[in-house]
Amino acid sequence: MTDIFSPIQMGALELDNRVLMAPLTRCRADENHVPTDLIAEHYAQRASAGLLIAEATMVMEGNSAFWREPGIYSDAQVEAWKKVTDAVHAKGGRIVLQIWHGGRACHPALNDGRVPVAPSALAITNDQVHTPEGKQNYTVPRELADDEIPAIIEGFAKAAENAKHAGFDGVEIHGANGYLLDQFLRDGANKRTGAYGGPIENRARLLLEVIEAVVNVWGSDRVGVRLSPLNSFNSMQDSDPVGLITWLAKRLNDFDLAYLHLMRSDFLGEQTGDVVTPAREHFKGKLIVNMGYSGDEAEQVITDGQADAVAFGVPFIANPDLPERLKQKAELNQADPTTFYSQAAEGYTDYPTLAEQQAKQEQTSEPA
Numbered sequence: 001m002t003d004i005f006s007p008i009q010m011g012a013l014e015l016d017n018r019v020l021m022a023p024l025t026r027c028r029a030d031e032n033h034v035p036t037d038l039i040a041e042h043y044a045q046r047a048s049a050g051l052l053i054a055e056a057t058m059v060m061e062g063n064s065a066f067w068r069e070p071g072i073y074s075d076a077q078v079e080a081w082k083k084v085t086d087a088v089h090a091k092g093g094r095i096v097l098q099i100w101h102g103g104r105a106c107h108p109a110l111n112d113g114r115v116p117v118a119p120s121a122l123a124i125t126n127d128q129v130h131t132p133e134g135k136q137n138y139t140v141p142r143e144l145a146d147d148e149i150p151a152i153i154e155g156f157a158k159a160a161e162n163a164k165h166a167g168f169d170g171v172e173i174h175g176a177n178g179y180l181l182d183q184f185l186r187d188g189a190n191k192r193t194g195a196y197g198g199p200i201e202n203r204a205r206l207l208l209e210v211i212e213a214v215v216n217v218w219g220s221d222r223v224g225v226r227l228s229p230l231n232s233f234n235s236m237q238d239s240d241p242v243g244l245i246t247w248l249a250k251r252l253n254d255f256d257l258a259y260l261h262l263m264r265s266d267f268l269g270e271q272t273g274d275v276v277t278p279a280r281e282h283f284k285g286k287l288i289v290n291m292g293y294s295g296d297e298a299e300q301v302i303t304d305g306q307a308d309a310v311a312f313g314v315p316f317i318a319n320p321d322l323p324e325r326l327k328q329k330a331e332l333n334q335a336d337p338t339t340f341y342s343q344a345a346e347g348y349t350d351y352p353t354l355a356e357q358q359a360k361q362e363q364t365s366e367p368a
């Protein structure tokens with residue numbers, strides 16, 4: 001019987017199990033967006049995941065949306081990512097990189113005053129951004145001209161090439177969570193006219209062009225795409241999320257991708273609906289689902305055939321050995337949100353495995 005511990009082939013990716021690590025921005029790169037040794041240690045600790053999907057990584061300079069998130073546009077970044085992929089591979093793991101453009105979520109305070117770009121000149125209003133000078137409101141972005149779009153696509157292609165040089169097993173295109181590609185997809189953020197605005201086929205044009213460019217670098221069987229049609233994080237909305245995912249699920253079949261990675265719900269609980277059923281029905285490739293899954297529910301959706309794998313976010317922050325813990329139905333460590341973006345080793349590389357916890361307990365229970 002297929003369960004979450006069954007191996008699976010996703011395109012050219014051969015995974016040992018279906019407990020995957022969702023991409024998690026943790027702000028542990030240096031001020032030049034170069035990954036640190038801490039990042040290598042963090043991912044190596046989690047190498048037992050069927051697949052590690054490394055955090056949102058800037059495809060182009062000057063588009064920082066967090067403080068100290070990594071990039072993949074400079075030689076120094078590529079060299080540093082090599083250490084990460086080597087460390088993961090040395091432990092038998094597999095790792096793809098999430099390639100990303102923040103669009104209107106980028107902030108001038110993080111980019112030497114540069115104004116962010118977006119499909120339309122509409123700011124994020126339901127949140128604030130962390131900067132070295134404290135929390136600030138998002139700014140109104142500049143609307144991209146159609147003739148600026150090829151440079152963005154080229155940025156993704158170059159990042160994909162760099163990811164290859166850095167030794168990744170593939171890439172995931174970040175089309176979720178209100179960043180640039182998602183801003184184009186959803187009609188609450190995209191008010192353009194012309195080739196990239198209006199009907200779904202126009203709003204999806206940039207995503208599809210990026211996929212094509214990245215597939216040209218990697219081959220389709222090492223490229224995945226992440227989508228979040230219901231997530232209202234970053235002031236995102238769409239008038240028809242189910243229609244959007246249905247259209248995209250059908251259209252993505254043209255690429256024969258390694259996988260589609262779908263977030264099923266909304267961080268803020270404002271938009272509801274079932275996007276997993278239409279995705280499963282219409283997408284013919286491998287489907288990864290994510291958001292709020294417990295081990296038991298993950299087991300259920302895999303055995304029922306609703307999805308092929310489940311990605312875990314917060315549970316992987318606190319449980320480097322998550323697959324083993326789920327196998328043993330052991331208690332999970334709880335993650336501390338105050339250290340999610342804190343830049344230090346604390347709350348990043350110091351969560352214990354079950355074996356470490358048990359060894360410690362045995363030590364303390366030994367008679368003196």
Ligand SMILES: Cc1cc2nc3c(=O)[nH]c(=O)nc-3n(C[C@H](O)[C@H](O)[C@H](O)COP(=O)(O)O)c2cc1C
Nearest residue numbers: 022023024025055056291292293312313314315340
């Ligand atoms: C600290 C933190 C950072 C995140 N960074 C990313 C990211 O870089 N890219 C992305 O697509 N999603 C990101 N997410 C969303 C997670 O990948 C995941 O969708 C979310 O945590 C829900 O899954 P879970 O319920 O298993 O935690 C982040 C979430 C958290 C809590």
